[in-house]
Amino acid sequence: MGSTSLMAFWGSQVVGGKEYGRRFILESLNAFVEGGVHPVLYRENENGDAVFFIKGREIANTLQSASRRVRGPSDEKLTIRTFNCQQPFASLPEEDIALLKGLLEKRFSPEANHLNLSDFSNDPVVTSQPNYLGLNKNSVMMGVVNLLISCADKLHSVDLSKNQIRYLECFATLCSYCRNVQRLNLSKNSVRAL
Incomplete structure (x- = not known):
């Protein structure tokens, strides 16, 4: 299933990005990044900025150079900031x-x-481990997502039912x-928001 080594993470901030919405921002940024932007843990902060993480210096540099070149719906220039940061979740051994x-x-x-x-999380192999490896834990979910990315072209459906998953931010990376993938079963989880 391929290598799981993670590239360095970079934080990205689109100043005032909440005003434009996730779809507009990502479509605009994708025009500048070959292969597209694959945001991890996308959110909008209390200041109205869109904030997310990306993997790799090259993409971070491309986004930084796109600052003030990306235009909003009213032709205003968007400010994009990138910064080196730690991985936004704990690494798995x-x-x-x-x-x-x-x-x-x-x-x-x-x-x-x-x-x-x-x-x-109730698989006998998982329950026999000293560490909790449930998919409702971000580090485990990102470990699974990184493994799945390496075989993305073979994957047409995923059943994630009965995993007590509350948040889908990590799986947004998988979708990009x-x-x-044509079918994604999320039944019998505790998803709080889509």
Whole structure:
């Protein structure tokens, strides 16, 4: 399923971005970034700025150079700031990543291009581990997402039911990489917002 090494994370801020909305901002930024912007943990802060994380210095530099060149709907110039930062979630140890990789391979059906992650935290392999590896934990979810990105073209459906997932920010990254996914089952979770 490929390498899981993470590139350095960079924070990105679009000043006043809340006014324009996520879709407009990402479509505007995608025009400047080859391969598109894949935001992690996108949110709007109390100052009305759009804030998110991206992987890689090259994309951060491209976004920084696009500052004041990106135009709003009324032709106003948008200010974009990027800054080096720590990973926005805890890293998983290599042993946990290897364990997740094995579980994903076991739960993937190549005939149907389907990945069954239903009731993941109750899998006997997961429950036998000293560390909690539930998909409702950001570090585990991002570990799974990073593994899935490496096989994105093979993935057509994912079952995430019965995982006590509350927030979908980490899976937004998966959606921007896995364009072939046609079905995503989120039933029997505690999703608070889409």
